[in-house]
Amino acid sequence: MGSDAASDRVLVLNPVSGSGDHVDEVAELAAEHGFAVRQTEEGGDAKRIARETAPDADLVAAAGGDGTLNAVVNGIAAADALATTGVAVVPAGTGNNFAANVGIRSIEHAFTVIEEGRRRSIDIGTANDRIFVNSCVGGVTAEASSETSPESKESLGVLAYVKNTIETVGSFESLPLRVKTAARPNGERTQAWEGDALFVLIGNCRRFTGARTAQADVEDGLLEVTIVEDTAAMELLGGAARERLFDGDSDCIVTRRTPALEIESRRDAVEYSLDGEMLETEHLHLETNASALEIAVGDAYEPDPDADGPHWPFET
Numbered sequence: 001m002g003s004d005a006a007s008d009r010v011l012v013l014n015p016v017s018g019s020g021d022h023v024d025e026v027a028e029l030a031a032e033h034g035f036a037v038r039q040t041e042e043g044g045d046a047k048r049i050a051r052e053t054a055p056d057a058d059l060v061a062a063a064g065g066d067g068t069l070n071a072v073v074n075g076i077a078a079a080d081a082l083a084t085t086g087v088a089v090v091p092a093g094t095g096n097n098f099a100a101n102v103g104i105r106s107i108e109h110a111f112t113v114i115e116e117g118r119r120r121s122i123d124i125g126t127a128n129d130r131i132f133v134n135s136c137v138g139g140v141t142a143e144a145s146s147e148t149s150p151e152s153k154e155s156l157g158v159l160a161y162v163k164n165t166i167e168t169v170g171s172f173e174s175l176p177l178r179v180k181t182a183a184r185p186n187g188e189r190t191q192a193w194e195g196d197a198l199f200v201l202i203g204n205c206r207r208f209t210g211a212r213t214a215q216a217d218v219e220d221g222l223l224e225v226t227i228v229e230d231t232a233a234m235e236l237l238g239g240a241a242r243e244r245l246f247d248g249d250s251d252c253i254v255t256r257r258t259p260a261l262e263i264e265s266r267r268d269a270v271e272y273s274l275d276g277e278m279l280e281t282e283h284l285h286l287e288t289n290a291s292a293l294e295i296a297v298g299d300a301y302e303p304d305p306d307a308d309g310p311h312w313p314f315e316t
């Protein structure tokens, strides 16, 4: 499979994402819609293929989960082609959080969206020298992530990792962090937070608390930051209290909206998950790159998910 000739439309196909039974359907639909299909053979391939093909392609589609999309966007950025190459997402992963957040329901629906859907320019996040599209999560260990069952991942997405970690709280270490959020143009000043965190959750397209929707505003040039303080450990153990926590109705939650932030560990390196791909570092600089990615979106996608109500975070 695959072609070496330059093509306007390229589809990067991860054959092992999700349950791994999507290959034939994706390859068939991709060919029908004029895509040159390039299948990955090992980790790292998706980024490399995107980097090599992006300069000559109008559109690069990522068929896989959030990790595949992350790799494709990082590859296009490495080719310095984000301004000229659009992206499409074909959901064939376990969680498909990003696809759901931009209104794409299924593999077949993704191709309808490619042909007929709106194109939006959305923000991307950068974490040190890497890009994330959906979220950056610290405090959820790689082990917790790999132990999370596909069923749990499907219904809860990233929160499944959080839940899983909470349920194995005995082996869990809190993170002594210093977090500094940047000033905003509207006059909000730089804010600092220092303490022990259970989790630090940064959403670009994804939100974690106080949510009527799991989709964050991804065109506002801001990241949504949620810090779950360690004092929440006891609260997290009770089911009802846990629900309150993720409704944002808890004293142990710090929420901020910011274009940039610094997270510094006061002890060892911290493991962060960028759209499910791991990064270990003591110091993380995060910022948004506003309107940097052109993407095909489904009808259910809301440019401003808070348009009909109060804006996140909802606390006073």
Ligand SMILES: Nc1ncnc2c1ncn2[C@@H]1O[C@H](COP(=O)(O)OP(=O)(O)OP(=O)(O)O)[C@@H](O)[C@H]1O
Pocket: 014, 015, 016, 017, 018, 019, 040, 041, 042, 043, 044, 045, 046, 064, 065, 066, 067, 068, 069, 092, 093, 094, 095, 096, 097, 153, 275, 276, 277
């Ligand atoms: N051909 C391949 N063989 C083995 N691993 C691969 C291959 N292609 C990609 N990978 C690995 O797959 C991972 C990405 O998987 P991805 O996140 O897209 O799917 P998922 O984990 O099933 O879904 P989700 O992230 O939505 O839960 C990357 O870590 C990458 O290294």
